[in-house]
Amino acid sequence: MIIKKQVYQADRKVNPFIGILLFLISIVLLVVTGPIGFVYGLFHSLSTKGLRGLGEYLLKIAISIDQLGNVMMMYLLNLLWIKKEGYLFGNRDETISSALGRNKQLDTLTGFGKFIDKVLDIIDPNHSLNSIDYYIEPSDQIIDKLAWIHLEHGKILSTRSKGKVNYYIPGGKREVGETDGQALYREIKEELSVDLQLPTLKFMGIFEAQADGHQPGIFVRMTCYFGNYAGKLKPDAEIEEMVWLRYADRDKVSKVDELIFDYLHNKGLLL
Incomplete structure (x- = not known):
């Protein structure tokens, strides 16, 4: 069966004040409810699937944090890790490691970017290349x-x-x-x-x-x-x-x- 895929649409323009307000609300919700949800998630995953469930739960959190970092640090990463013609960090659906892997394919990593990639490879061989997400929604890149x-x-x-x-x-x-x-x-x-x-x-x-x-x-x-x-x-x-x-x-x-x-x-x- 061929599954219908969502057609990519660029982020719509928003009132800057709305963006600021939504950001503040999200921070408050994260600080207030985040710890409660996290603790409950730990107990729930352990009680239902044991250590395997705990590992799966924590991996999902790690990927989400990685995606957040790809947006939060995109300007710094684009400055320090890649050459001018490189694939840009900042896709909200993509992890830092995935974007790093795409630049490794293009040979557009700076010396610092290559160093980071080598460190990750020591921890997990071919980490960035294996992390490339081929299923993220397409962007203008x-x-x-x-x-x-x-x-x-x-x-x-x-x-x-x-x-x-x-x-x-x-x-x-x-x-x-x-x-x-x-x-x-x-x-x-x-x-x-x-x-x-x-x-x-x-x-x-x-x-x-x-x-x-x-x-x-x-x-x-x-x-x-x-x-x-x-x-x-x-x-x-x-x-x-x-x-x-x-x-x-x-x-x-x-x-x-x-x-x-x-x-x-x-x-x-x-x-």
């Missing part, structure tokens, strides 16, 4: 796209748009209100003139990399699906060329497609 993975005889179907040099795995962006399946069906119909059979769609994975043609620090997130189709494949709309690529053609595709090629090759699906 993450381009959210879908891809249809179609393989035949160890080759993957790829396309090249008019005026482009690189090849891309077929797919595109969602329109408002569309599910993943609906968006992929529309995009593949427009690009390749075939009808995806929605009941056959199977989630493959989510991949992120620097977006082609965008300034450094802008990621493209590709959510990939396998699926059958009906009809005859042929280029349409803005597609100038349709090709079947092997793993050896990895240098002809975008950064995110390179990751997908690696994944499929390691699985023995792309030769």
Whole structure:
């Protein structure tokens, strides 16, 4: 089943006085009710699930504190930990470690940022890379796209748009209100003139990399699906060329497609 995802919307503008008032109210509630809720949570998790429940409860709190820190310290972290072209800290749905991992992928950490990353790796190997959250709501730094993975005889179907040099795995962006399946069906119909059979769609994975043609620090997130189709494949709309690529053609595709090629090759699906 393809689950409908919420469409990203930028934070709405608010009256600054309302923001200040809500902040003060939240602080009062945290100070007054926080300790009570925390103590009750400790007893409840211990009594229902034992030490495992306690660990799960404390981990949730740790992640929430990490997300709070990502917003509270974003200007300082952006100044000290990353280069000017890096992926910015400050997404309220993301942890500090996740943003750190994205900058490690981009090689945009400063010397201090690399030091922090190494310290975390001593405590937990590959901590920042393993902490990257691929399920946070996309922001203006993450381009959210879908891809249809179609393989035949160890080759993957790829396309090249008019005026482009690189090849891309077929797919595109969602329109408002569309599910993943609906968006992929529309995009593949427009690009390749075939009808995806929605009941056959199977989630493959989510991949992120620097977006082609965008300034450094802008990621493209590709959510990939396998699926059958009906009809005859042929280029349409803005597609100038349709090709079947092997793993050896990895240098002809975008950064995110390179990751997908690696994944499929390691699985023995792309030769």
